[in-house]
Amino acid sequence: MTGVDEALDAVYAAARADREAHQARIVGEMDALAAHLTETLLPPELRAAGLRIAYDTEDVQPLISKPIPPNAISAGTIPADAIRTGDFYADPRSARMTYDDVEDRMDTEYQNRKRQAADLDYIRRYYALGRLGIRVAIGGRVRSHGQEGAIVDTSGHYLMIQFDGQEQPTRRHVTSNMEYATARGWVPATPVADPYAGVQQEA
Structure with a gap:
């Protein structure tokens, strides 16, 4: 390997590290925003049932996600295309929220306060x-x-x-x-x- 190849490898490695760090920072900010929206927008009875707001990382859309029940994956009760984040999942066909929904709820919450x-x-x-x-x-x-x-x-x-x-x-x-x-x-x-x-x- 020549010095030029080593230099290019170093540049690529640095670029990959920067991209991964950027993605991790964005995901962290999205998680913090989702937690804030869960506390401020979801009614207490939904939070008590374990529901929370998460994000579809592909097109950055807010979703209502639910805890994964025990043995649900092996039993096949969770849709194959469900979006999973840790111990939670969201069905993209029925759980998607539009930005209008979020804005309306935020406006309602503001008016209530x-x-x-x-x-x-x-x-x-x-x-x-x-x-x-x-x-x-x-x-x-x-x-x-x-x-x-x-x-x-x-x-x-x-x-x-x-x-x-x-x-x-x-x-x-x-x-x-x-x-x-x-x-x-x-x-x-x-x-x-x-x-x-x-x-x-x-x-």
Whole structure:
């Protein structure tokens, strides 16, 4: 092998290493994006069932992928053309998402967050629960009539509570028989005193 051949081999090896490093970086970024989309776009019940968003690496399309069941490969229950990534697979005929789907879901999520922020801002200002050390927020723990749960949404000036052990959230008034978990323990919510209560109006 001449010096020229060795130099060309070195150039080819360097180019191949650069290409492989680039591909690995792209795959890592796609995996991170897929994980983010899974957390922000898929409903909790789908995530609980093990579904996640993955990518078809050939044409970079988002897919809904599912865990591979035990013995599914040997039993032939997974389609032959299924796209496999580790312990997950996606059927390209039925699991493909369009970019419009992703954009619509992202817009819906943004509108929900915007609505929740506006509702929570009103609730905090109107009921002034900060005076009791209570911070009303999505995910906050509450207790009503001895039953505990978490705030999962707002409904105007009300809260949607997912009580432990129940399938559907329940609408609750912010201060009616409600206690909130704080750093000091459970604190009952009390409404702000009406400054006009008991004041007689002049004739």
